[in-house]
Amino acid sequence: MIKDKSIFIKNIYYMLSYVYTDLIQKDYKDIDVEEFDNIGDILAVILFKVVSKQVKRGLIKEYKAEKGELSVLTGKINIEKSIKLKANNKNKLYCEFDKLSMDNYLNSIIKTAMYVLVLSKDISPQNKKNLKKLVLLFSNVNTLKAKEIRWNDIKYNRHNANYTGIINICYLVLNDLLMTTEDGEYKINEFLSEKKMYSIYEKFVLSYYQKHYPSLKPRASKIKWNLDNELDKFLPEMKSDITLTSGENILIIDTKYYSHSMQKIELYNSKTIHSNNLYQIFTYVKNKDINKNGKVSGMLLYAKTNEEIIPNGEYMMSGNKIIVKTLDLNKEFKFIAQSLNKIALDLINS
Structure with missing residues (x-):
C-alpha cells in the first residue's frame, strides 16, 4: 500500500x-x-x-489515604495504635490522613x-x-x-x-x-490498524481546518432530516465528519481511509466509487440543503492507496455538486497542506 x-x-x-x-x-x-x-x-x-x-x-495530584507513625499530629489519630507506640516508649502518634500525591x-x-x-x-x-x-x-x-x-x-x-x-x-x-x-x-x-488510521485521518482533516481556517467554522455537525412531517425517532442520526461554511456556501466533507478506495464489480471486471459512500454524502447534502438553492456541496475525501485507478471527479446531482477527491498521504506534507488549502479556498471563492 x-x-x-x-x-x-x-x-x-x-x-x-x-x-x-x-x-x-x-x-x-x-x-x-x-x-x-x-x-x-x-x-x-x-x-x-x-x-x-x-x-x-x-x-x-490527588489526595490519597495515608497512615503511619508521625512526630506531629496530622489528620486523625488512631488511639489504639498510638497507645501501643507510647507503651513501647516511642514518642510518636499513629495518624490516618489524606496526602496530595502524584501517584x-x-x-x-x-x-x-x-x-x-x-x-x-x-x-x-x-x-x-x-x-x-x-x-x-x-x-x-x-x-x-x-x-x-x-x-x-x-x-x-x-x-x-x-x-x-x-x-x-x-x-x-x-x-x-x-x-x-x-x-x-x-x-x-x-x-x-486501518480502523485506527481511519479515525486519525478524519480527525486530522478536521483539526487542520480548525487550526488554519477557523473562519470557515469547521466542525463535525449533525444534519437534521429534511422531513415534511414531524421527526421520526426511529430515523438514524446523520453526522458529518467535517462541515465548512463560507457565507451561504456549505461544504460537507466525508473522509474515507481504505486499503482499497474503489469497489470492484466482479461481473463486469470494473471498478467504481463505493456506492454506500456516494449514497451517504448525497443524503447529507440533500437534507442539509433545506432551501434547495444548491449552495450545499458534498465531498468524499479519500486517502490515496497504491491502486492504479483512484477516485477523482465532480458531479452535479439534482442541483448540488458532489466532489470525489483523493488526498495523497505519500507525498511531502507541504503538498498535503496545499491540497487541503485548495479545498478551503475553492469554497471561499465559490
Whole structure:
C-alpha cells in the first residue's frame, strides 16, 4: 500500500500532531531532519514533548489515604495504635490522613507508556534516553499492567483536561501498537490498524481546518432530516465528519481511509466509487440543503492507496455538486497542506 515508508511515517507524525496535541509547528524544518524508523519512534517523540510540557505546567495530584507513625499530629489519630507506640516508649502518634500525591491513575498510565517504550528494542537510543529522563520525574508513581488498564473508566474534568491528548497517545502505545514477544520483550507493530488510521485521518482533516481556517467554522455537525412531517425517532442520526461554511456556501466533507478506495464489480471486471459512500454524502447534502438553492456541496475525501485507478471527479446531482477527491498521504506534507488549502479556498471563492 505504501511506496515510500519514510515519508508516510513522517506524515503520521504530522497528523498525530494536529489531532492529539498543540505541537503544530509554524515550519517543519526541525522535523524534516528526523528519521522515524517506525510508528513507535513517532509516539516516543510526541509523548516526550507533550509530557515535558505537562511537567512544566504541573502534573496533577490527588489526595490519597495515608497512615503511619508521625512526630506531629496530622489528620486523625488512631488511639489504639498510638497507645501501643507510647507503651513501647516511642514518642510518636499513629495518624490516618489524606496526602496530595502524584501517584494517581492517569500519571500511572503515562509512566507505563514511557516505561514500555524505553524497554522496547524498536525505539531509537536517543528517544529512549529522552524518555528515561522523564521517567525519573515519575519515581513516586506506580506502573500498571498494560492489559488491565480500564480505558473506558477514565473521566476528564477541568482539573485534568490537559491530559486528554497525552492519554490518547498512551492508548495508541499500549493498546494499538504494543506487542509482547514470547520471551517477554516489547515489540512495536509496524503500522496502525486501518480502523485506527481511519479515525486519525478524519480527525486530522478536521483539526487542520480548525487550526488554519477557523473562519470557515469547521466542525463535525449533525444534519437534521429534511422531513415534511414531524421527526421520526426511529430515523438514524446523520453526522458529518467535517462541515465548512463560507457565507451561504456549505461544504460537507466525508473522509474515507481504505486499503482499497474503489469497489470492484466482479461481473463486469470494473471498478467504481463505493456506492454506500456516494449514497451517504448525497443524503447529507440533500437534507442539509433545506432551501434547495444548491449552495450545499458534498465531498468524499479519500486517502490515496497504491491502486492504479483512484477516485477523482465532480458531479452535479439534482442541483448540488458532489466532489470525489483523493488526498495523497505519500507525498511531502507541504503538498498535503496545499491540497487541503485548495479545498478551503475553492469554497471561499465559490
